[in-house]
Amino acid sequence: MNYKEHIDIKKLPRHVAIIMDGNGRWAKKKGGIRIFGHQNGVKAVTDVVEASAELGIKYLTLYAFSTENWNRPKVEVDALMGLLISTIHKELNTLTKNNIRLLAIGNILQLPNNVRKELQKTIDITSKNTGLTLVLALSYSSRWEINNAVKNIAKDVKNNILNPDEIDEITFNKYLTTSEIPDPELLIRTSGEYRISNFLLYQLAYTELYFTDTLWPDFTKEDFYKAINDYQKRERRFGLISEQIKNQQ
Numbered sequence: 001m002n003y004k005e006h007i008d009i010k011k012l013p014r015h016v017a018i019i020m021d022g023n024g025r026w027a028k029k030k031g032g033i034r035i036f037g038h039q040n041g042v043k044a045v046t047d048v049v050e051a052s053a054e055l056g057i058k059y060l061t062l063y064a065f066s067t068e069n070w071n072r073p074k075v076e077v078d079a080l081m082g083l084l085i086s087t088i089h090k091e092l093n094t095l096t097k098n099n100i101r102l103l104a105i106g107n108i109l110q111l112p113n114n115v116r117k118e119l120q121k122t123i124d125i126t127s128k129n130t131g132l133t134l135v136l137a138l139s140y141s142s143r144w145e146i147n148n149a150v151k152n153i154a155k156d157v158k159n160n161i162l163n164p165d166e167i168d169e170i171t172f173n174k175y176l177t178t179s180e181i182p183d184p185e186l187l188i189r190t191s192g193e194y195r196i197s198n199f200l201l202y203q204l205a206y207t208e209l210y211f212t213d214t215l216w217p218d219f220t221k222e223d224f225y226k227a228i229n230d231y232q233k234r235e236r237r238f239g240l241i242s243e244q245i246k247n248q249q
Contacts, residue, residue: 003225013185015059022191022215099131106140142201149175
């Protein structure tokens, strides 16, 4: 089945988020070390970014490195940071050529200086691009993000910048690292795991979840199109009933 042919361009999710899981298991199956899986996962990233841009999806967020990942063996963390730098540097021309804007969310100050500099340089160069916005979640966890937002709100209340009675969802959202980004309509997780893993917990309140057994390095454009097809078959009710949704259409 050609899943791309069955996609309704008028019903695309505006924002797709992906938990890219399975690099280590893929490498183990191939008889290689974990970084071998991460290196091969870059091809899947390229495919998904291209597919998103071609379809006209506005936002794509990739969970690239969590705050918990800092607890992995130092050799793997160092290799991942090196891979991140080389990939960002290598893909700069591609991003510019395809009108793709790069953003990053998370505790970016935790990243090594050389990673931050390369990341910021690419963000600055692509800031005027108007096509797909590619968001990298780096040193990110949702509990860290929410905790950080609460701290900053408390500081502004203490300094009489913010009135507690005026705090609502819109106000709270402004303190999140995702304040410039709409909530995802679709979350994809690869490798057969059925967890959210501390990713965009606040933002995923009404997101459709799609799980696949495919390990991330094997995830192709066709797999991505299949996920979009599955999403378009679902009825998004946001707490309403089917009849109410139909009356709104």
